Amino acid sequence: MQLLDGKVVSAAIIQQLKSKVDDRKQKGLKTPHLAAILVGSNGASETYVASKVRHCEQIGFDSTLIRLDDNISEETLLQEIEKLNQDNDVDGILVQLPLPKHIKESKVIEAINADKDVDGFHPVSAGNLMLGLPSFIPATPYGIMLMLEHYNIPTAGKHAVVIGRSNIVGRPMSVLLSGQSKYGNCTVTLCHSKTDDLKKHTLQADIIVAALGKPGFLKGDMVKEGAIIIDVGITRVEDSTKKSGFAIKGDVDFAEVAPKSGYITPVPGGVGLMTIGALMTNTLQACERMHG
Numbered sequence: 001m002q003l004l005d006g007k008v009v010s011a012a013i014i015q016q017l018k019s020k021v022d023d024r025k026q027k028g029l030k031t032p033h034l035a036a037i038l039v040g041s042n043g044a045s046e047t048y049v050a051s052k053v054r055h056c057e058q059i060g061f062d063s064t065l066i067r068l069d070d071n072i073s074e075e076t077l078l079q080e081i082e083k084l085n086q087d088n089d090v091d092g093i094l095v096q097l098p099l100p101k102h103i104k105e106s107k108v109i110e111a112i113n114a115d116k117d118v119d120g121f122h123p124v125s126a127g128n129l130m131l132g133l134p135s136f137i138p139a140t141p142y143g144i145m146l147m148l149e150h151y152n153i154p155t156a157g158k159h160a161v162v163i164g165r166s167n168i169v170g171r172p173m174s175v176l177l178s179g180q181s182k183y184g185n186c187t188v189t190l191c192h193s194k195t196d197d198l199k200k201h202t203l204q205a206d207i208i209v210a211a212l213g214k215p216g217f218l219k220g221d222m223v224k225e226g227a228i229i230i231d232v233g234i235t236r237v238e239d240s241t242k243k244s245g246f247a248i249k250g251d252v253d254f255a256e257v258a259p260k261s262g263y264i265t266p267v268p269g270g271v272g273l274m275t276i277g278a279l280m281t282n283t284l285q286a287c288e289r290m291h292g
């Protein structure tokens with residue numbers, strides 16, 4: 001079993017991005033600029049957005065953080081997005097999810113200019129990805145592809161089982177793994193909560209991507225020897241032994257599955273950490289497309 005270490009891969013990607021940005025600055029090219037909107041005061045969202053801003057500073061990107069009150073109207077949020085759409089200095093826009101219940105997520109995502117949609121959640125980005133056209137790829141599936149690339153794990157001809165059909169992880173993951181690329185060309189089965197006999201599918205898988213949000217769901221008797229296991233789960237569960245009061249749990253029962261696996265991502269320290277590098281790569285791409 002080999003551990004796929006998100007900390008190591010993510011640090012390498014951040015370093016590469018920093019070199020590219022230093023190079024751009026030396027050539028007098030535009031500095032990439034990421035704008036993030038955070039609505040309300042969800043603890044996890046605060047942590048993730050703070051990390052995004054910190055990484056912008058580390059790489060040398062400009063960043064703008066717009067904090068809005070929990071009870072802000074949908075209309076005001078849409079106006080804030082429009083200001084960022086119109087701002088030629090802003091290359092990438094993200095609205096941290098989840099949003100308060102009174103705001104319709106799809107409306108907010110669709111309001112972002114697709115050329116600045118560095119989260120890759122906009123229908124135009126999703127459509128381009130599906131058609132195999134240049135696209136912003138959502139951070140989690142993109143991070144997984146960057147991880148396969150870093151460890152040079154061959155995927156062509158393999159059977160991949162993706163568990164979870166969300167628009168931001170499961171569906172794009174199935175498109176990427178089945179696509180015609182060096183770390184694609186898999187035969188993909190997309191499973192979900194209504195799949196009959198899930199174990200029958202996972203036992204046939206060479207690659208399993210667990211993205212269903214159920215801590216410890218994938219057990220040792222559900223995987224075949226040597227399978228590649230990618231754990232996307234990041235559920236916070238109470239844990240009084242931790243200073244924070246909670247622990248992060250993945251969708252994979254690591255103790256049972258790791259000894260049987262060929263490669264496995266840990267939680268924490270796996271896929272979650274890759275998402276920042278993926279987002280920053282999209283932001284640089286947005287800047288390059290718009291300003292050269």
Ligand SMILES: Nc1nc2c(c(=O)[nH]1)N[C@@H](CN(C=O)c1ccc(C(=O)N[C@@H](CCC(=O)O)C(=O)O)cc1)CN2
Nearest residue numbers: 048094095096097098119139234268269270272273275
């Ligand atoms: N606009 C967006 N909202 C959300 C996204 C997103 O990509 N765009 N994804 C998630 C949250 N997220 C980034 O925003 C994110 C989640 C997890 C991690 C991460 O580093 N996880 C660590 C554990 C960190 C912890 O202690 O909480 C790990 O897995 O090792 C980074 C970013 C939902 N919202």
